[in-house]
Amino acid sequence: MSELTQLGVKAIRDGVAAGTFTAREVAEACNEAVAAAAELNAFIVTTPERALEAAGRVDADRAAGRELGLMAGVPIGMKDLFATRGVQTTAASHILEGFVPQYESTVSSKLWDAGAGMLGKLNLDQFAMGSSNETSYFGNVSSPWRKRGSNAALAPGGSSGGSSAAISARLCPAATGTDTGGSIRQPAALTGICGIKPTYGRCSRWGIVAFASSLDQAGPMARSVEDCAIMLEAMAGFDPKDSTSLDMPVPNWSGALEASLAGKRVGIPREYRMEGTDPAILKSWDDGIAWLKDAGAEIVDISLPHTQYALPAYYIIAPAEASSNLARYDGVRYGLRDLPAGANLQDMYAATRAAGFGDEVKRRVLIGTYVLSAGFYDAYYTQAQKVRALVARDFQEAWAKCDVILAPTTPNAAFPLGEKLDDPLAMYLNDVFSVPASLAGLPAMSVPAGLDADGLPLGLQIIGKPFDEQGVLNAGLAIEQRAGFTAKPERWW
Amino acid sequence: MSVDRATVAKIASLARIRLDEDALDRMVPELNTILGFVEQLGEVDVTGVEPMTAVIPQPLRLRDDVIDADPLTGGGVREAVLANAPAAEHGFFGVPKVIE
Numbered sequence: 001m002s003e004l005t006q007l008g009v010k011a012i013r014d015g016v017a018a019g020t021f022t023a024r025e026v027a028e029a030c031n032e033a034v035a036a037a038a039e040l041n042a043f044i045v046t047t048p049e050r051a052l053e054a055a056g057r058v059d060a061d062r063a064a065g066r067e068l069g070l071m072a073g074v075p076i077g078m079k080d081l082f083a084t085r086g087v088q089t090t091a092a093s094h095i096l097e098g099f100v101p102q103y104e105s106t107v108s109s110k111l112w113d114a115g116a117g118m119l120g121k122l123n124l125d126q127f128a129m130g131s132s133n134e135t136s137y138f139g140n141v142s143s144p145w146r147k148r149g150s151n152a153a154l155a156p157g158g159s160s161g162g163s164s165a166a167i168s169a170r171l172c173p174a175a176t177g178t179d180t181g182g183s184i185r186q187p188a189a190l191t192g193i194c195g196i197k198p199t200y201g202r203c204s205r206w207g208i209v210a211f212a213s214s215l216d217q218a219g220p221m222a223r224s225v226e227d228c229a230i231m232l233e234a235m236a237g238f239d240p241k242d243s244t245s246l247d248m249p250v251p252n253w254s255g256a257l258e259a260s261l262a263g264k265r266v267g268i269p270r271e272y273r274m275e276g277t278d279p280a281i282l283k284s285w286d287d288g289i290a291w292l293k294d295a296g297a298e299i300v301d302i303s304l305p306h307t308q309y310a311l312p313a314y315y316i317i318a319p320a321e322a323s324s325n326l327a328r329y330d331g332v333r334y335g336l337r338d339l340p341a342g343a344n345l346q347d348m349y350a351a352t353r354a355a356g357f358g359d360e361v362k363r364r365v366l367i368g369t370y371v372l373s374a375g376f377y378d379a380y381y382t383q384a385q386k387v388r389a390l391v392a393r394d395f396q397e398a399w400a401k402c403d404v405i406l407a408p409t410t411p412n413a414a415f416p417l418g419e420k421l422d423d424p425l426a427m428y429l430n431d432v433f434s435v436p437a438s439l440a441g442l443p444a445m446s447v448p449a450g451l452d453a454d455g456l457p458l459g460l461q462i463i464g465k466p467f468d469e470q471g472v473l474n475a476g477l478a479i480e481q482r483a484g485f486t487a488k489p490e491r492w493w
Numbered sequence: 494m495s496v497d498r499a500t501v502a503k504i505a506s507l508a509r510i511r512l513d514e515d516a517l518d519r520m521v522p523e524l525n526t527i528l529g530f531v532e533q534l535g536e537v538d539v540t541g542v543e544p545m546t547a548v549i550p551q552p553l554r555l556r557d558d559v560i561d562a563d564p565l566t567g568g569g570v571r572e573a574v575l576a577n578a579p580a581a582e583h584g585f586f587g588v589p590k591v592i593e
Binding site: 098099102199214240241243244246306308309312323327330331332333337344354357362363365379382383384389392428 | 500
């Protein structure tokens with residue numbers, strides 16, 4: 001495989017700008033890597049021609065001496081949750097199979113404007129509901145990683161599992177992800193890459209297939225902290241078409257990266273030291289503490305007393321919002337229609353949704369419908385929203401003692417495909433460390449910390465104050481520089 | 494609280510998802526496992542706590558009261574709106590007969 005596929009976002013952009021290689025050469029190398037990796041099933045649809053077209057424009061702009069964008073010449077993967085004009089967008093669900101958007105999502109259109117090109121639409125858990133990419137209608141994604149001495153297929157994490165697999169397998173330097181309860185951070189951790197979920201509202205939700213609107217947030221996934229910072233700058237920004245979009249300028253995060261944490265306080269939440277957590281995870285957390293101390297930070301013990309209630313609150317709020325958001329799939333306006341002979345309109349709705357939604361989506365829509373139904377609304381939904389307020393308050397109180405929080409991203413390394421599929425609750429528990437920051441809308445990122453005894457990557461999570469992506473990225477950089485993570489999956493596909 | 498078969502059938506009907514007998518049998522214990530897990534929220538003292546509806550407090554904006562201020566999300570794009578409809582007829586969405 002070409003050396004060009006080993007390069008990250010910044011190296012490609014700067015190499016194209018300097019004329020070391022052309023954008024077309026990079027796009028061709030990535031297209032070739034994507035085509036050769038069908039076994040990973042990371043892409044639902046590939047769009048090599050789009051990648052070449054975008055590269056051609058960048059090469060022409062450079063030849064004409066025009067200014068090049070932040071992502072000029074960088075081919076990326078687009079999670080198949082972002083509407084892409086003229087290219088099938090499915091949310092990995094049968095109910096949207098064949099749906100071809102007539103418009104482009106705000107985030108993807110910003111990326112194309114910045115000079116990025118699209119390699120294809122990446123596989124994911126159906127409607128982003130899952131932590132292993134096994135709920136996709138289009139088949140499992142295999143992680144490029146394997147346990148030392150084993151050929152068993154491992155989960156790439158989820159829901160952005162196509163994104164994490166493609167980046168760690170060097171099919172693309174970066175990809176978009178979305179994070180509702182950990183869907184950027186958990187797959188990043190399980191595949192040894194970086195990913196950041198910015199503050200809720202930084203990236204427009206317009207044109208992203210909705211799961212739980214008060215939680216959904218897009219963000220970049222890549223192999224370095226700096227690459228994430230660059231791509232986030234291209235993705236973020238105010239959008240009047242999203243009523244919760246933040247009307248704030250986008251900082252120059254990549255330019256302000258600073259790995260010295262002198263004067264910064266890093267909080268270590270004692271409630272995250274949960275029983276049953278893999279000792280390798282706890283060891284990597286201790287490593288992270290030592291690295292941040294070495295970077296000049298002061299380590300402080302903090303308490304987030306409602307941590308254990310974050311996950312159950314999430315599993316009321318997210319399904320409630322999903323049941324409402326997914327009401328739009330009715331077989332009338334777009335997507336699948338199942339019209340049994342003699343069926344009336346109500347039968348058609350029920351048949352279409354039965355045929356179009358996968359089991360996990362049905363479970364969540366039913367839970368959501370139940371907790372919002374008359375007689376149960378207050379006991380479940382209102383109570384969960386109050387607990388959410390308490391989870392957020394815990395963080396607000398912690399900010400009096402610290403600037404960022406360090407915690408593990410996941411309670412375990414990558415698990416075998418199939419292991420948790422029959423036990424929804426076991427799958428949900430994989431998000432135990434990522435969900436609290438989602439409920440509070442805080443910026444949070446995962447960076448690789450090292451390998452466990454089986455040779456599988458582990459991630460560390462940094463959570464920051466609202467709007468302080470810079471603080472999160474800086475702490476991420478301090479870890480990245482000290483972890484010296486260079487491991488990559490051995491090619492078997 | 495746990496749900497029985499009749500309740501799950503009722504929820505499925507509210508959610509407009511057809512569940513056959515087998516699917517119902519599978520769904521009842523699965524939903525009860527999840528409901529059993531979220532039950533612990535009842536332990537939390539929420540006295541005086543307002544339910545959180547938005548993580549970043551901000552007022553909802555009103556757009557300018559102008560027709561087609563943004564041509565993309567404005568009107569006059571019937572063909573685009575109907576482009577993905579399973580059954581579009583005469584410029585409308587087609588559905589099974591709803592009035593006898």
